[in-house]
Amino acid sequence: MSQHKASADSGRATIRDVAERAGVSVASVSRVLSGNYPVSDELRSRVMKVVREMDYVTNAHARSLAGGGTPTVAILINNITGAAFAHIAQGVENAASVRGWLSMVCTTSDDPERELALVNLMRQQGVAAVILLGGAYDVEDYQLRMARFARSLDAAGSRLVLVGRPPLDGDVPATAVDYDNESGAYAMASHLLSAGHRKILTLPGHSDFTTAQGRLAGTRRAFAAHGVPFDPEMVNHHGGYSPEYGYQAVQEGLRRKLGFTAVLAGTDVVAAGAMQAVREAGLTVPGDVSIVGYDDIPLASQLFPQLTTVHVPYEEMGRVAVRAVADQRERGGRRTAREGDHVVLGTHVVVRQSVQPPARRA
Template sequence: MRGMGNDMVSKGRVTIREVAERAGVSTATASRALSGNHPVPAATRARVLRAARDLDYVANAHARALVGGGRKMAAVVVRQVTSPFYAQVAEGVEAEAADRGWLCVVGATGGDAQREMEFVQLMREEGARLVILVGGVVEDDAYRERVAHYAHALDSSGARLVLCGRPAPDPDIPALVVEFDNEAGARAVTGHLLSAGHRRIVFLGGLPGNTALDARVAGYRAALAEHGLPPEAAHVVDCGLGRAAGHRAMTELLKRTREFTAVFAGDDMVAAGALRAIADAGLSVPGDISVVGYNDIPLAEDFNPPLTTVRTPAEELGRAAVRIALRDPEHAAGAHHLLGTHIVVRDSVGAPPPGRAL
């Protein structure tokens, strides 16, 4: 860093021409010496590098991308960056991209399909070679058409589309899917509650049409069925996600009935809201009600009590998305990858209260 800038020309970027001139070579040679794309004798190379350093030369990425046809850039699109889960996925993408010298841009849509489309369009203009759409959505016709459009549009310019935790499109659409095995995770954590003796378990946070949540509900139901519990025992509250929703739904539920002994929250934020509502109602966890969450956000172990939940390695999801997309150039289209999860046992699950066990 020392000694930089002594020769800096006042304004305007230094071009490779000036570097070449100073080094006494042509731009072709300068380019090769700088990019290392073609062998150049050590002496010449040194002269060029020296000149570049003296002039504080910075390559113009646009010119480079223009001639090189595309550039090393990945885009990750989430609903909002501040959601811990999305943030982790984005961090994973960023890290894996950075590891290979790729640039990573993030876009936040706020859940607005319009903004999503605009952003994908922008990424097309920018020449992103990889677009990663993260986060569950309701799967309707508009969604399917949108994704089909993205996929073909990106594919036609040689870019890849990855869907993380989203409904998979028709298998002949050139996109690949990477997500967690939600059903298995939900089955496991429900089984954990069942093993503790619970029989009346509420699922809080369904969102019909959202494939991620639907899969969790399916896993939850499967676990109950495995224990020979009738489907009507499956108490699914479709309150959607988020802390506020969890708090509201739990408060109402407690007002209506207390015949359940455990709550399976659709995600940790819902669990946070539910815990608060339970505390507000003067009940204790896990003394009166056991609670489990989903996702294991960083603060889950600081909940009161520390939350038993399912760890979904979100950062790994982001990394996997990049890795897989860049690995299987051909076999990619239509591939569907499932990532494993595992339970994290903390203190929010206990035996059901004696009087209320079935």
């Protein structure tokens, strides 16, 4: 079997493939790519055109992908100060360091365009895996472009790993390490409903965010299971996962006299903001308003009263993500999403002191 045929079968273009298509020698391609030798503009233009067409990844990093160097995993995180994301990153780092791998962290600042650009940059750097943390924007263009990057990473011998978000649609070579988001919200809403609450102010997050969509779906399903009508007016989508979102949503709900007796916050941080607004209104938690969160970050047990919330195994998700990449590399081949690259971890309610049956309407 020729070297050209072998590289085609592997799905990753080699420097020989580039040279053959450009009609030049391997040495000429190497000179153009290294930038250390003078070459003509015509030669550089011809070679670089083929490099782009074949999506050729040139680097010393390719040696690490082939097992000749230290593998690196890139962690793409929305906000490095977010406790939930930090716990996932810690799990990734722990699992990577055990294997002697390196980790790097890049922040996206809640910007889908920056996230997509970083994925492309990491592909060019030849990392062993790009690990995206947190929910995704349910926008068609974003999904299509991310699927393209997943295939490009796969062709370069790397792997896209989605942590805390659903898998991409279709047969896309990416690994998804998710948690049972919807069931966690279902269990939490059921906890409030079982305590007697019927008017529940729900703060799932932005409506186009997959995390918020799952949490709202679980909440609606709990209302249906308990035979309680779900009032869309009790849902506030106008904010990200910040204390300000919880604070402002509760203030608005009180101003509109929605009469809620409980707040189902999209995260523990949102719940903290909701608690502040309730207290500033002269009300108590849980005497007047019960409040619950989601995530079970350390903040949940530091609030007063301690917050009832949904536990998500964030560190374990990070460790599972690295194990999935390691397993793939040890197998020495590429796998598709249809071959089991979707892992879902369980969630559960942690009952603390922030919920009691409604005594009166807030």
